[in-house]
Amino acid sequence: MSAAHASVPPLRIEGLNVSYDGRAVVQGVDFAVRPGEVVALVGESGSGKTTTAQALIGLLPANGRVESGRVLLGGEDVSGWSDRRLSALRGRVVSLIPQDPGSSLDPVQTIGTQLGEVFRLHGHRDRRTIRAEVLDLLRRVGLSEPELRFAQYPHELSGGMKQRVLIAIALALKPRLVIADEPTSALDVTVQRRILDLIDELRREHGTAVLLVTHDLAVAADRADRIVVMRGGRIVEQGDASTLLSAPRESYTQRLLSDAPAFAAPARQTTAPIDAPPIIEVEGLVQDFPAGRGRSRAVDGIGFRIASGTTHALVGESGSGKTTTGRAVLGLLQPTAGRVTVAGQDVAKLKGAALRSYRRTIQLVYQNPFASLDPRQSVREIVEEPLLNFEPVSREERRSRVSAILERVHLPADLAERRPAALSGGQRQRVAIARALILQPRVLVLDEAVSALDVTVQAQILHLLDELQRELGLTYLFISHDLAVVRAIADTVSVLRAGKVVEEGCVEDVFARPSAAYTRELVDAIPGRPRPTSFHEVAST
Incomplete structure (x- = not known):
């Protein structure tokens, strides 16, 4: 140049x-x-x-x-x-790496075909040369077995693999x-670091902006x-x-x-004793699922205890068993083996009316407030629905309780008649929390409950959850891949990998002095640490 x-x-x-x-x-x-x-x-x-x-x-x-x-x-x-003029520049002069690897690749074309199309659109015609270029790209973006990946379809790759393919497409023509x-944004913290490292490495190599x-x-x-x-x-x-x-x-x-x-202060100081008698006990939990002609083990002997009024986090990458464990605690799955006890009840043994009553003890707050609320219902209808299902009371009583719980989660009364489409993301998640609290549960399972929110809204929801826990004595099982968020809200943590607990303890101890190599890898991958040397500093040495 x-x-x-x-x-x-x-x-x-x-x-x-x-x-x-x-x-x-x-x-x-x-x-x-x-x-x-x-x-x-x-x-x-x-x-x-x-x-x-x-x-x-x-x-x-x-x-x-x-x-x-x-x-x-x-x-x-x-x-x-x-x-038409701009399309001639795309890929050659400027390229885009889109946000969602799941929807950005053609599901009916192989990876090799989609990458090869970049070269064909810009005048390359020799099939053998194109194949060699594509295989080299797959190798350079760190995909193992490039010959295999070349012939695979997007659904056969993990999220991190698909994002590497998108990076290969973006960088194909330098x-x-x-x-x-x-x-x-959709990737686990360790995969995120590897993807960003890859972009940085290729940037340094070619001087790409x-x-x-x-x-x-x-x-x-x-x-x-x-x-x-x-x-x-x-x-x-x-x-x-x-x-x-x-x-x-x-x-x-x-x-x-x-x-x-x-960038927040160190882990919060809880007011609840973490060595108090547990409200949740999980012992030797095993969860298998059918896989082809055999069985796949998603959870393999997991155990932990959660003291009443505290927050316990389950962290780990996709496929680690976090959500499956949460569903077992909620009573939505029948464990293959092991035991889940909540408020003295063996969850697997609950049937009929007893299981229905258990739903009042524990509630779930979903990950995505944009998808978990019925767009046809008003906020009032959404929040009061559990009362209609579990606790028939008069219309006046329902309205009173809905108004009280909306006030509790700091939503103005005039929002009650609006539909979800008229609300911001933070307001929708507050509605989801209000719906979970209307039956006065003792436990909330929060499955990636703030991961879809902007950082400012996320901070507001975390503050609300902390306030509700202190005032109502709630216990939280907090499922997340975001270790920075876990450090801000949780008292104790279990680090999961491939369905097993690799480390557990107080959040501050585990984060400050991780004993397992995998935990150290997760902690080291938290963004916000000292920045890498810039391109210009490298170029001047």
Whole structure:
């Protein structure tokens, strides 16, 4: 690359304004990404960061329009280009790594075919050469057995493997700029680190610039040279990552940092004695499922105890057995072996009326507030439904209880007649918590209950859960892959791997002094630690 070419920013945006159906959603955005640099575009949902990224390469939805401003790729203004002209640049000059690996790959085409299509679209014709290039790419993005992966379909790969394929597609033609839109938000912490390491390694090797779109300030702290903070479609602050994170000027940036669990204070101090008699005891839990002609073991001899009024976390990667264990505690699965006791009741032995009564003792809060609420019902109808099912009371009594529980979770009374579509993500999760609490349970199982929320909303929900626990004496079984969140809310923790407990104890002890190699790997993968050396520092050595 010539010195003159290298000095031209792969991306410069000047005064970008974007609208949806005539409504301004991005206003006056200006920033640049230099060769080999990682710039993180951060902000909450609705801040305009994804819209900005889509506008750069002509991928706005049908109702989106660039009203004014300039988008310069390699010094050339492409803001007025047709989709056909832009398609010639995609992959060769600029590439996108999308957020969701599950929906971004064609389910009916093999991995080799989809990767090969990138080369064919840009003029490569020799099948043997294309195959060799694809296999080399699969090898370079760290996929084992590339010949096997070449012939496989997306459903045969894990989430991390699929994301590596998307990275291979994005980097196939060695573009000058890669736009990574929340590339690891759906991945476990260790897989996240490996994916980000891979992007960083390839960036250093080729000098590729990266625009990292993320709501996770800890990831930005780890990986970015510079950070651009957006709110309400505008840039509120931008600058060198280390300076911005250590001394943010704007109150909004300060709030984002204070709300991020990775930057929060050490683990909370519980007011409940963790050595008190347990309300939940799990002993030797085994859970098998049919798999082909045989059986697959999802949980293999798990055991733990949870003292009343405390929070116990189950952490581990996908497939570790966390959710299966939670479902067994809820009484939704019949264990293959072992015993689950909650409030003195052997859950597996409960039948009929006894099992129905048990549902009042323990309730579940789902992961996704966008999918767990009936869109046809009002908030009042959603929250009162358990009363209709378990405790027939008068209409006046139901209304009174619903109003009281909505107030308890800090939702205004006028929301009661609205439907979920009219609520924010945080409000929806508060409704889900209110529905779980309406029967006055003693235990809540929270399955990734804050993972779908922005960092500020997440902090609000965690604060609410802590408040409810202290005031109502609730016990929580908290299932999560986010160790920073676990450290903020849990008293004790069990670390699961492949259906077994590899380590357990007080959260602060386990996180500060992990004894198992796997736990150390999980803790080391928590984003927000000291950032890697930047491309420019490497280039100067």
